[in-house]
Amino acid sequence: MFEKLNPANWQVPTEAALEAGVVLVLALAIAYLLYRVIFAILGRLVAVDRNGSSAVIIDKLRKPVKWAMLAMSVTLAAEGNAWLGSFWEPVARFVRPAILGWIAYTVVKAMAAALEMRLEASDDPVATRSRRTRIAILSRTATVAIVVITVGLMLLGVPGVRDIGTTLLASAGLAALAIGAAAQPALKSLIAGLQMAITEPVRIGDLVVVDGHTGRVEEIKMSFVTVRTWDERLVVVPTSEFLDKSFENWSRRDESLTGPVFLHLDPIADVAAIRAEFLRFVEGHELWDKRTAGALLTEAYPESKEMRLAMSANTIGDLFALRCDVREYMIEWLNLTQPEALIRHRLEVPGGHAKANEPGEP
Incomplete structure (x- = not known):
């Protein structure tokens, strides 16, 4: 047992490792250089954008795209080097979906931020509130979907999880019932949020009266809406309240x-x-x-x-x-x-009461 742990018995393919290291370094260097060149060109192109929304998108994409290009370079290098591929392939099962999900998540956030910046230049407050509400709800829905799909793809890289999935598929009926019952509140909130984005009964910035509270809608989440009252209290109202019950919206069309x-x-x-x-x-x-x-x-x-x-x-x-x-x-x-x-409470006593006019005793 102790002989197996002796470093002298280890057989390390020195030439293969050295070759893999050289290939890896060259691939990473080329990918990083290409990344710098691409973003330098993009930086020049977006410099003419007056409102700066394109620059926001480029800045947010720098980090995930850089790591994606580095991972892609390692994958290409591993295809040409078997020794490097034996180490990289198990790791890549987790890295690739994680980076793709990171890029998709960043793209959604960057687009939402860019659209918010463009809305600031709008002169129509009602249209601005409408678009801001749709951007907020749809971007949150997309980010939730991206996170769920990314985590699912990463878990599929684990052999044990893949086996569990095969077993669940064998009993798909029971699994569907269990998942549907457990996810009912989340699905209801998701559907309610999408319905809010499409029908727009309330928007960010609207002045509403709900459950006896009057205030401005500050945030619209998938499961709740926050209303800021005049005395700066924050009222949290479930999203379903705006779909299942009546409420007052004082700025639906305009604020007149x-x-x-x-x-x-x-x-x-x-x-x-x-x-x-x-x-x-x-x-x-x-x-x-x-x-x-x-x-x-x-x-x-x-x-x-x-x-x-x-x-x-x-x-x-x-x-x-x-x-x-x-x-x-x-x-x-x-x-x-x-x-x-002005109203006054009067008590008229014409002539007074008979007893009150009688002379009193000395």
Whole structure:
């Protein structure tokens, strides 16, 4: 036993190893030189791109393409050298699918980043949100598929795993049922994400009201959507909520909205004067988009009446600011010009109560 471990008994084909080493070094050197030349030419070509999206793709592809070219050079060298091939072939079963998957993953990420950069130059915010949502969902779907396929190809290089796969194929019915039951949540999320990308009920940047929360859609994942509220809370909503239940999307087509301000007034309030002053103030306000401006008496109660002041603005933020300005101005104007129009709780006792008018005891 100890004689077998003696280094003197080892038989190393020195000439074959030396030849393999020379071939390997030459192949790697040629591949690296070719890599530098190719990317130098590509760098010159993409230098004319004004928005820089092509340069982003080239930069992200540098590292995976370099390793792919080095691996390809080793494979070509191993085909011409049997001794090198005996060592490289078992390793290549894992390296080749891993590098191919790495390249595909990088291409998807680079294309998504390049498309995002081009969207920044767009003047249409609605179209920008729509395209950004599709890019995010479809790129995540592609990356998940690439990772699954890459891992599967790498595992197929293991003889034991290949044997297990053959055994499972023999009982394909039971295996399909088991896999389908286990993967049902993941498949549901995947299908929901694809449906979100195609139908676009909600997009990144939309202002939505879901489960009582109002905020901007910040991210759309395969299994959940994040909504950032006005007070900077982050609400995580399952993707299925946007497909199975109703919700409000305030910026589906554009952000032009009409909003109300309600005034609760005393029955003696002069509605015509209030309407005229409201229209005068809104027409001179810089945030009004000149679409909607109206004042209606919507309710009348025995002790009060309700007046709705409707106005519109180009964006949701402008509408909120406009409503606040109108509310503040109208309250101040009523205090100055019609103080009696503000609701007060009164208790009128004409002549007083009989007992209250009786002279008290000394």
